[in-house]
């Protein structure tokens with residue numbers, strides 16, 4: 269239930285795009301279709317595009333999602349966006365409110381405070397607060413400018429069927445309906461997922477009956493940019509409250525209302541909300557309502573995220589309560605895990621079975637998110653008298669005792685899931701005797717380095733495919749498979765002599781337990797696939813094959829040739845072969861048919877005119893006009 273139009277934000281309106289599919293009798297086949305242009309659908313489209321995979325994205329809306337939705341975006345989520353599009357993440361961080369600190373209160377007293385990022389040297393903060401609509405808008409802008417993404421607003425996509433080769437969708441628009449086909453369908457269509465419903469797939473879990481009032485308000489005050497959470501505060505006795513700063517002078521306030529006898533329409537009365545807020549903020553505080561709503565929360569999930577050619581990601585696959593900020597942050601981690609795997613399968617760099625590891629790795633992540641989110645909701649709103657007694661005793665003890673502080677749960681905040689047991693993760697070599705560092709299965713950890721005397725971060729040096737980080741030694745042998753898998757080799761030295769990148773403050777050495785010759789192999793999603801204390805070409809090759817689910821007898825001949833030059837050569841060869849044995853007249857006819865077909869594949873008139881003009885220019889001047 270929502271009302272009040274936000275005053276600090278005007279959402280963009282995206283038009284319905286004219287596409288040739290609308291007038292085509294036969295459905296166009298796309299590599300990947302994505303339903304949903306929320307945080308997960310947009311991130312996935314951009315990640316796939318970075319990997320050379322085109323997609324068509326459908327949103328039934330004409331804009332981003334306006335209203336009180338995600339606010340807290342985690343370090344891991346922002347690191348993923350940074351990998352995909354550093355400009356977008358810079359905009360998010362510039363616009364957002366950066367915070368690392370939180371405080372927990374019980375009744376009138378501060379119980380304890382926490383720092384989510386006590387370690388220095390990270391480019392990306394522990395969290396930013398940013399309204400979900402900005403997050404989506406920045407990604408949508410990047411998607412609009414990306415030639416590999418065909419983003420279609422005001423287009424409702426309906427799953428029709430799938431077979432061994434394709435998925436068929438029916439697209440409904442105000443100007444008519446049409447069908448399309450895709451090799452893969454990614455259902456990022458949110459918690460009410462029409463795809464999941466049409467396919468009759470269960471979505472099971474727990475419904476929490478507790479009601480929460482969310483009020484986004486504008487006010488001027490000097491509260492610090494910290495997360496403040498109250499249990500049983502004097503202004504909302506018996507319940508909880510949360511205060512958080514947002515950009516544009518907006519503050520998010522969550523007030524727990526209780527379980528039974530809540531008349532939502534009455535609770536949403538503007539004067540009633542203001543009275544509640546005055547109790548919290550004081551009579552002198554001047555504020556205005558920006559957006560208000562009342563929510564109940566559910567923790568639910570699909571059993572399997574993969575149904576042949578249809579893969580589910582984000583809220584369509586699992587839903588959590590907002591405590592812990594695990595919804596969008598978890599969904600973007602799904603996208604991070606899925607995109608490179610799908611790209612590798614489509615490019616022929618990995619067998620189709622690599623996709624099964626999306627289920628293997630993200631299903632436990634969904635469980636973990638639901639576990640923490642349910643526990644937080646239970647702690648915040650205990651369901652029985654005895655659990656209330658335990659909860660309140662814990663809070664009392666937490667003022668003085670660390671053991672009790674650890675039990676207080678106002679939301680365990682989202683962080684990077686660990687793929688420790690994954691079949692893609694190599695185990696450490698026992699003789700390496702690691703004392704510390706990051707185990708295979710962990711996400712990378714950022715550090716500051718010096719590059720040509722200037723400060724840089726490890727995150728800025730990592731590749732979009734595999735990255736091999738080598739410490740203190742330049743690998744002399746060519747590492748096998750580096751060309752096929754486009755492995756980026758990053759050499760970090762402890763002195764200026766080895767490489768451009770210097771571990772001047774020994775962050776890398778200490779955090780990665782590195783010595784001369786130590787190496788870490790990072791997957792395309794920047795998770796550690798393997799590591800070693802001594803450079804070992806065979807182990808690195810084995811780890812790449814394991815991380816891509818390829819067999820150990822894998823060789824270059826197993827894969828489709830993705831070298832763009834080879835592809836062009838092959839296309840040229842096919843063209844010449846098509847003309848072989850034809851008379852001049854037959855050749856002209858074939859060319860005419862080819863051109864008409866190419867025209868059909870070209871969507872914009874302007875693009876077509878540019879091609880014609882380029883061809884004419886070559887004829888007249890023998891010079892190609894670059895367009």
Ligand SMILES: Cc1cc2nc3c(=O)[nH]c(=O)nc-3n(C[C@H](O)[C@H](O)[C@H](O)COP(=O)(O)OP(=O)(O)OC[C@H]3O[C@@H](n4cnc5c(N)ncnc54)[C@H](O)[C@@H]3O)c2cc1C
Pocket residue numbers: 303304305306307308309326327328329333336337338339340341400423424425426456457458459461462482563581582583584590593594595596597598599
């Ligand atoms: C009050 C509240 C606070 C929250 N706070 C946080 C937070 O701080 N941090 C956090 O990480 N998460 C938070 N969340 C959760 C977060 O909002 C969601 O997890 C996130 O939006 C999920 O993204 P998604 O892309 O999977 O789905 P959505 O954002 O729901 O996007 C799905 C899109 O698919 C479109 N769609 C659906 N059906 C079709 C169709 N047939 N054809 C075309 N398009 C279709 C929808 O219109 C929608 O645009 C919060 C949620 C709420 C309600």
